[in-house]
Amino acid sequence: MSLGRNADSVTGRPAPGRVEDVRRGNLVRVLAAMVQARTDPNFRPTRADLASRTGLTKASVSSLVAELVDAGLVAESGATREGERGRPGVGLELNTRRGVVGMEINVDYISAGLLDLGGTLRIHRTLESGNRGQTPESVMALLAGIVGDVAAEASAAGILILGGGLAVPGLVDSSSGTVASAPNLHWRGVELQLDRLLPAAPFGTVLHNEANCAALAELWYGHGLDFRDYLFVSGEVGVGGGLVIGSELFAGPQGQAGEVGHMVVEPSGPACSCGGHGCLETFAGQEAIFSEAGIPPGTASVRLARLGELLASGDAAAISAVARAGRYLGIAAASTARLMNLSAVVLGGHFTPMGPWLRPALQRSLAEYAPGIVGDARVEISELGQSAALLGAAGSSLRAVLAAPFSLTPAS
Ligand SMILES: [Zn+2]
The missing domain is CATH 3.30.420.40 (ATPase, nucleotide binding domain)
Incomplete structure (x- = not known):
């Protein structure tokens, strides 16, 4: 029987790289179970609930939850409820003191907003701005201004920003942060200085197409x-x-x-x-x-x-x-x-x-x-109105965080 290329051929045990992959996969599973549990707004899963939802042992879940709490992604809500065997457990929730920023450049306005990890839009700023034919540098400078305001407001509320997403009405290459073509802005082949928007955010800022973001927002928050x-x-x-x-x-x-x-x-x-x-x-x-x-x-x-x-x-x-x-x-x-x-x-x-x-x-x-x-x-x-693209851009960023929580936790 093959143990796979990551197994140690002498001991038959999984090699360290494989152990790390399993740990990363399990962190993602625990977070996914927490997202699923959120369909009932009053429900706070306990470690025991997460164990039964993920099929992992309670000991594994406890250790994974400890890592997620240390990384700031999960918080103990303090509320207790009856566990499976009638014992009270500590409720857990996605930490609402962590968030992501959704941003949008459109033809006649720019906007930025903060979505907390629980999925609530906490801050939303919009500025009317005739962007058609303006240089990308000047529009990005305006956007950086309102993003700075949102970041300051988030900081005052004790919320740490982990990443962001920017929606632009045009064809984009997310991997290079380039707007290939945005005919209504008159932009073509423009590489945006995305790293200047949220310089301290560990997940950085990712560029998206505006309509795709709005379609995703509809999927996650609407029809x-x-x-x-x-x-x-x-x-x-x-x-x-x-x-x-x-x-x-x-x-x-x-x-x-x-x-x-x-x-x-x-x-x-x-x-x-x-x-x-x-x-x-x-x-x-x-x-x-x-x-x-x-x-x-x-x-x-x-x-x-x-x-x-x-x-x-x-x-x-x-x-x-x-x-x-x-x-x-x-x-x-x-x-x-x-x-x-x-x-x-x-x-x-x-x-x-x-x-x-x-x-x-x-x-x-x-x-x-x-x-x-x-x-x-x-x-x-x-x-969803005018906030759809911004919500979709922020939601994409939120999902990126929940899909790679290990980038915020120390490797074991
Ligand atoms: Zn056409």
Whole structure:
């Protein structure tokens, strides 16, 4: 019988490297069991609960929990409850005095927020900023400013920051921290100075695509609780998309799958920021909707508010502009649903406030172009609002911490 390449061939015992792998794997298992236990907000697992959930011995769990407490990832909540044999145990929770920072650069604002390890968004700052055509250096300097404010507020609350995630509306290479292309910011091939944002955080800052982050936030904090497979479409200046399959983001070989905004929905349609034409974005992006509705130029927040007023007052041009966006969204969603075997669509970003006017046209398109594939009850509107991308970026960072707790514990 082979003992595997890490076993000592003389003693037959696992070699030290293998022991370390097992310890690391068990630390992750204990944390995963704690995350699962969190579905009931009042439940605090004890060491005995974690032993039965993980299948590890109580002695192993006690030693692993001690390491996680020393590393600051787990805290004893002080509350006691009846253990399996009627003995009281000490409740445990993910340490809410540790957190991660979610950050977002969008076309007309930047934002930063702190998510504690328990999954609560504790601090959230947004700054309106016209970033289109600004240099990456100047936008990153602004972002560093509000991240510094969030870090100071976290520090005053006794929360230590472990890492962060930054969402940008464009194609990104996370491994090099490079924005390959963000047409609506006019950035191309830009390497961002991510290490300047949270210089003291052990997990650093990781770059993500904004729509993928919003799709993940929906999975973790929104409609992903109901759906396992869906297309997420986010309305911003552009139109972003994310594919969630089997409760996982399908990002494609280079992280660029789900770019539904540049799916061609009208071959003879208008020119698009990507260089092509007839893309979904040219019908469902903000500029397309505002100009079709006859809303004069201005800041996005003012124009969105005006659109909301017009829709509420029954203005025919506004209603028709949003219905047209919904019709093309439905065409793109119908093709995507067929291609990827999906049965649900979740709309977010600026589509959320337009939902009541957008949804009927979208449902008609789905019924016309993909009958019986995505039923009316499987078109949902996100309720996460403008914090979705930030929550997804922070959530990715939170998961990175929970997947590698051993980077904070001394090797045994
Ligand atoms: Zn395009």
